[in-house]
Amino acid sequence: MRNTRYSDDEIVLCTYAALSNADDFGGVEAIHSLGRRSRGSIVLKIRNIAAMLDERKIPRENLVSPLSGRPPGQNGRSTDWDRVTQLVELSSAELLAKCKRIFDQAS
Numbered sequence: 001m002r003n004t005r006y007s008d009d010e011i012v013l014c015t016y017a018a019l020s021n022a023d024d025f026g027g028v029e030a031i032h033s034l035g036r037r038s039r040g041s042i043v044l045k046i047r048n049i050a051a052m053l054d055e056r057k058i059p060r061e062n063l064v065s066p067l068s069g070r071p072p073g074q075n076g077r078s079t080d081w082d083r084v085t086q087l088v089e090l091s092s093a094e095l096l097a098k099c100k101r102i103f104d105q106a107s
Contacts, residue, residue, distance in 0.1 A: 008083065009102045010034070010036065010045070011084060012095070013099055013102060014031070014046045015049055015087045015095070016099050017049075018050040019053065019058075019088070019092065020061050022046070024096055025096065025100060028042050028046070030103065047066055048066075048067055049080075052078055052081055053066075054066050
């Protein structure tokens with residue numbers, strides 16, 4: 001698979017997975033079913049977003065292990081933070097509704 005930028009839909013789904021419970025919409029497998037990413041790539045993106053949230057002290061409701069891509073004590077990468085930051089302002093219910101709309105439109 002080519003290395004391409006994550007779509008807005010993928011960022012919405014991965015952000016919800018990093019903040020809450022991806023099982024609410026079918027988890028990594030559901031994101032993978034959209035056909036753009038490997039399961040491993042999706043898991044890494046979720047963990048990267050979790051690390052960005054933790055660095056900024058944004059509370060998360062799950063136990064996803066963060067992955068910053070940097071040694072302990074250093075700030076991690078902030079890839080796609082400009083898009084993630086808009087999503088963290090939504091309530092969990094609003095963000096989940098966006099996730100469900102993505103899957104509704106894909107089917």
